[in-house]
Amino acid sequence: MRLLTWIKRHLVVAAGLLTLAYLLLPNAVVTVFSFNRPKGRFNYEWQRFSTDAWRHPCDVAGLCTSLGLSLRIAVWATLGATVLGTMTAFALVRYRFRARGAVNALIFLPMAMPEVVMAASLLTLFLNLGVRLGFWTVLIAHVMFCLSFVVTAVKARVMSMDPRLEQAAQDLYAGPLQTFVRVTLPIAAPGIAAGALLAFALSFDDFVITNFTAGSTVTFPMYVWGSAQRGTPVQINVVGTAMFVVAVLCVLAATAVGNRRRRHTT
């Protein structure tokens, strides 16, 4: 009986770790193949070790331009979605108003819809209105689909906030603006930051909606998509690996700082 329990317990651990391996295997492949020197145009088969791609990441035409464009779009989309989303979240949590259910539905639906449907319908709008596709249409689309995620993240945080803190500030003669800037905003900040981070990641990595709304503008995901047809440069793997490493280091550093702060306060 005890043996059976032991096996069962470790079965869960083994299954979990296998899933983790499944999740991380492609990243390992991407990293290893960033050191490849492929024979043909495609980087799918291992040939021999080389650090060329790492030393000349921008040598492929269009890659770094598309990366820059993606970053620019992601920054602006994050800014737009975070401002609009935070306002919406505050209104939803803090006030009563009519049509609240309709507003909630309007925020929920973009998250419950396949991306291709949103992309196709947005394209019909732009085509019908004769809007020229490019940077601005992509930005509009990105703000649209990031908005709901920001609202959800900020709402969760504002909802758990103690309203007495603001009342206390006002009792101590803080004006509405002062209360908002010195009390409300700092408390809501983690929620806003989480929403902004999510928006940035979603916008930077978006392919489907961008593919429909970009026209001939090429963002980084669209560059990768195109290269899957034309030939995949090793530099794509370099960018993928670098993003992975930087992100993991950032998260680990943030966790370490958080742990230390917690240890200091307790």
Next chain:
Amino acid sequence: MAAVTEAPPPLAPTAPDDEPPRGRGRLTPYWLLLPGILWLLVFFALPVIYQASTSVQTGSLEQGYTVTWHFATYWDALSEYWPQFLRSVLYAACATVLCLLLGYPLAYLIALRAGRWRNLLMVLVVAPFFTSFLIRTLAWKTILADGGPLVGALGTLHVLDVTDWLGWTSGHRVLATPLAVVCGLTYNFLPFMILPLYTSLERIDPGLLEAAGDLYARPATTFRRVTFPLSLPGVVSGTLLTFIPAAGDYVNADLLGSTDTRMVGNVIQTQFLRILDYPTAAALSFLLMAAILLMVTVYIRRSGTEDLV
């Protein structure tokens, strides 16, 4: 994203009943809502209406389109593309089940067994997101390559004989078969399953699990009667978050599949961006939206009334 099973938000704590805000203050929520809601109305709701109208138009690219209430487009689209439609639902369902089977042990491990490794494991689950999903999907082309070690091993173990016989693979290759597409879908949407599962498993009071043990429940019984029922909200939102995007996906079918694995997303994409047959594309997209909304509503109702007790 927990909004899927989220309870309605509690009423505003700072808007007391007895003292409604007066004058300018009463309009504050509307001013706060205006920009965001306007954005969603113009760039989300209005496009859906435009799309519905496009789907019943006839005409040509050169002469322009006019609304003629040509509902036959729907019928033509369905009768021509029902295999792709069916395939989308089938592949997405397979991927969702696989995600649940693969994701549950990992979410369970992180939430209840990991101890001080919990944060690190969480980081490892989320970290792949930071590499563009297209690059990671392309990596599956290497992993599943014809001469690769994985396909070699599966061939030696006669697994490919079985999958060939089932029609999941063909000619002893994995790439460009349904198996590859489902594998890619499962991989891409697995984190969307793990995160809500983790959230609901982590909320479980460990005292309940101990109590079950104290009452002589075997671990399997504890899991079946206590842990799993309590994690159902996570299962529901996880399956929705996996199924919906998987049903509309066309990236995996395009990169890892062949012309025999095309899904409805592929058809919509080609019709819209290459063939430029807007009415058919709009009709298909509208059908996909309607089908998914219907399935989601039924699913939420069912899970809300029967299973969640």
